[in-house]
Amino acid sequence: MPLFLQAVITSNGVLTPKFEYIEKLRERREKAQIMQKSGVKRVLLLGSGYVSGPVVEYLTRDKKIQVTVASALLRQAEVLAAKYPNTIPVTLDVSSQEARLDSLVQDHDLVISMLPYSFHPMVAKHCIKRKVNMVTASYLSPAMKELQSSVEQAGITIVNEMGLDPGIDHMLAMKCIDQAKAGGCTVESYISFCGGLPAPECSDNPLRYKFSWSPYGVLLNTISPAVFLKDNQVVNIPAGGSLMDSTLSLDFFPGFNLEGFPNRDSTKYIEPYGIQTAHTLIRGTLRYQGFSKAMSSFIKLGLINNEPCPTLQTSSSPVSWKALLCKQMGLSSSIPQEAFQEAVYERVGRDDDKMESLRWFEMLSDEPVPPADSVLAALAKHLEAKLSFDKGEQDMIILRNDVGLRHPSGELETKHISLVVYGDPGGFSAMAKTVGYPAAIAARMVLDGEISTKGLVVPMTQDIYGPALERLQREGLHFMSKSTFHK
Numbered sequence: 001m002p003l004f005l006q007a008v009i010t011s012n013g014v015l016t017p018k019f020e021y022i023e024k025l026r027e028r029r030e031k032a033q034i035m036q037k038s039g040v041k042r043v044l045l046l047g048s049g050y051v052s053g054p055v056v057e058y059l060t061r062d063k064k065i066q067v068t069v070a071s072a073l074l075r076q077a078e079v080l081a082a083k084y085p086n087t088i089p090v091t092l093d094v095s096s097q098e099a100r101l102d103s104l105v106q107d108h109d110l111v112i113s114m115l116p117y118s119f120h121p122m123v124a125k126h127c128i129k130r131k132v133n134m135v136t137a138s139y140l141s142p143a144m145k146e147l148q149s150s151v152e153q154a155g156i157t158i159v160n161e162m163g164l165d166p167g168i169d170h171m172l173a174m175k176c177i178d179q180a181k182a183g184g185c186t187v188e189s190y191i192s193f194c195g196g197l198p199a200p201e202c203s204d205n206p207l208r209y210k211f212s213w214s215p216y217g218v219l220l221n222t223i224s225p226a227v228f229l230k231d232n233q234v235v236n237i238p239a240g241g242s243l244m245d246s247t248l249s250l251d252f253f254p255g256f257n258l259e260g261f262p263n264r265d266s267t268k269y270i271e272p273y274g275i276q277t278a279h280t281l282i283r284g285t286l287r288y289q290g291f292s293k294a295m296s297s298f299i300k301l302g303l304i305n306n307e308p309c310p311t312l313q314t315s316s317s318p319v320s321w322k323a324l325l326c327k328q329m330g331l332s333s334s335i336p337q338e339a340f341q342e343a344v345y346e347r348v349g350r351d352d353d354k355m356e357s358l359r360w361f362e363m364l365s366d367e368p369v370p371p372a373d374s375v376l377a378a379l380a381k382h383l384e385a386k387l388s389f390d391k392g393e394q395d396m397i398i399l400r401n402d403v404g405l406r407h408p409s410g411e412l413e414t415k416h417i418s419l420v421v422y423g424d425p426g427g428f429s430a431m432a433k434t435v436g437y438p439a440a441i442a443a444r445m446v447l448d449g450e451i452s453t454k455g456l457v458v459p460m461t462q463d464i465y466g467p468a469l470e471r472l473q474r475e476g477l478h479f480m481s482k483s484t485f486h487k
């Protein structure tokens, strides 16, 4: 085909002759090279998913920052980059193109990894090799901690846990704890719950949930183990699904119908928060009531399983949900529908609501399972298709920290610190704003030398949380604080 007859759909949806498109890309790259020579800072953003938008929006407000958005999904990176100046989309699969990752890292002043968190240690190794600073919104995992001394030796900074939860929760906690200690108080308890939710009017599905961040991550968290401290007792919840049976109803905002369950190992924050005096320390996840009950049927059917599943990997002969569930229960897929439904009913504890939920998700039928590497990845794709936000629908985030403080007078005060944010219809989601802006603010602080500590950094010190919380307020995130006094 002659060159002028070839066309591409560009990120703004316009059919553009291919040579014009290539010309545009060439112009953008040349501009980037000129900018590099004129003191412009170059930021490599890895990942263009749910929460990446505000990162680019915030950074490119400064004309002296150029952002390269790299993603395995080029189209997704293009759509994001097209909205902002000085932003170049590139394709990169970090699992198969490590040399390309390395050369991109070398070519930038700072890397922000918004990839699935299992990739961060690999990215960090290239940042260490190329002495380039890095920011993530993810937990400081054991694999990242192993890199502590190499990060220090390389003389670079890696900021971790700079999102919402973890992120804003830590910053609000530490601001309160530091101020309380300065006033002579002792911290007796810390209870923090955070949830990414649909706005209440968008919650009409059996899970009362819609995805505002990685569906795979949301689902995987439901079988995580958890540890927390309650009245000086360490409580352990084993991995594999008991978490969804450890739900309690929460009424700190009585107008919302909320439940919560513990989130990972809360006790590991006793030391970094400096609250060895606390008898209770719980970090938890918030959902609308009904989530954990509906979710537990997926768990009971063995669907939250991330082991490779070769039968699901091909799209040529798709498996049906009925056949997959039969396999999970050790039944023949030719079993009559009635007997199949009875077996499922038995497996989910003879609960009519759970059956209704499985029917709503079309999982008791011959509906095909999306091709994926594992049963969990297939479920994530299936639910994402059914539980994404429609145009005009809003998500919300709720974050609530309750900090019990004993005053020198003996009086007990509970500080209730809350953040409630709604997504902008047609704009950024609440989750994207509350994860992307903290990460972008940290990136600016590193680029500007405001964060200069070398090694693995978390936002728990006043030099970081002070300016970061102030800047987040300027982005429209309003923190509320109230107190209750007990005799």
Ligand SMILES: NC(=O)c1ccc[n+]([C@@H]2O[C@H](COP(=O)([O-])OP(=O)(O)OC[C@H]3O[C@@H](n4cnc5c(N)ncnc54)[C@H](O)[C@@H]3O)[C@@H](O)[C@H]2O)c1
Binding pocket: 046, 047, 048, 049, 050, 051, 052, 070, 071, 072, 073, 076, 092, 093, 094, 095, 096, 113, 114, 115, 116, 117, 137, 138, 161, 162, 163, 164, 165, 166, 167, 212, 213, 214, 215, 217, 435
């Ligand atoms: N701290 C918090 O409050 C918080 C909240 C939400 C998300 N997060 C974290 O932020 C990160 C981004 O979250 P998200 O919801 O945008 O995730 P997402 O799944 O929507 O996006 C992931 C991005 O990575 C890209 N990607 C996946 N595999 C890749 C590969 N092999 N090579 C290159 N690109 C690849 C995808 O194309 C996508 O652009 C995740 O690590 C998530 O756990 C933190």
Ligand SMILES: N[C@@H](CCCCN[C@@H](CCC(=O)O)C(=O)O)C(=O)O
Binding pocket: 117, 137, 138, 139, 164, 165, 166, 194, 195, 196, 197, 213, 217, 221, 263, 284, 285, 286
């Ligand atoms: N706990 C809340 C808020 C979600 C924020 C997601 N944070 C991720 C961070 C994972 C990481 O990147 O290390 C999580 O899994 O908790 C909810 O579930 O609605």
